[in-house]
Amino acid sequence: MSNPGIYSLNSAHVAQATDEWLSKRGVAKRDIAELVLFLQKDYFPGLTIEDCIVHVDAVLSKREVQNAVLTGIQLDLLAEEGKLIPPLQDMIKHDEGLYGCDEILALSIVNVYGSIGFTNFGYVDKVKPGILVRLNSKTDGEIHTFLDDIVGAIAASAASRIAHRKQAEREGVTTPPLD
Ligand SMILES: [Mg+2]
Numbered sequence: 001m002s003n004p005g006i007y008s009l010n011s012a013h014v015a016q017a018t019d020e021w022l023s024k025r026g027v028a029k030r031d032i033a034e035l036v037l038f039l040q041k042d043y044f045p046g047l048t049i050e051d052c053i054v055h056v057d058a059v060l061s062k063r064e065v066q067n068a069v070l071t072g073i074q075l076d077l078l079a080e081e082g083k084l085i086p087p088l089q090d091m092i093k094h095d096e097g098l099y100g101c102d103e104i105l106a107l108s109i110v111n112v113y114g115s116i117g118f119t120n121f122g123y124v125d126k127v128k129p130g131i132l133v134r135l136n137s138k139t140d141g142e143i144h145t146f147l148d149d150i151v152g153a154i155a156a157s158a159a160s161r162i163a164h165r166k167q168a169e170r171e172g173v174t175t176p177p178l179d
Helices: 011-024 029-040 049-060 063-080 088-093 101-127 131-135 147-170
Strands: none
Touching (some): 011 063, 049 063, 063 088, 131 147
16 A cells, blocks of 8 residues: 555556647647657668657657656646746747757657667758757747657657667567566
């Protein structure tokens, strides 16, 4: 029995909240998987969207990732509601060029998956394919200053996970790298 005076958190609640908030903010796992396919299709021609969804799910199952998703979405929501302190409110609302904490939070996701994740993150941030176009459109009244980087980081991490697993498969390694 847990002691009511001691803080404890059910990990399943964090995972569930992450899923729910991504979808409330208009991001489906398939949208992220499409970014992964975009990143990896040239390297692994047989790769399918279903394969990519499996890797996106694996990335999303990690607490570091869930923490970043929830923190980023919370800050975006507070900015939409005008509840941040000035001048942070205006910086996040307008996705100010010199404000880079959104990218830094997203790097906490990429850090789990090594240098391939890192380079792919920079690449999707530059090219902004698929769902990143909508998240960056700034026309629908929603603010996704943090979420766009987080979605890019999840896709980049899943791409890295694929690259490491495919290499391990080629080498006949039975214990897959990068959970
Ligand atoms: Mg951003």
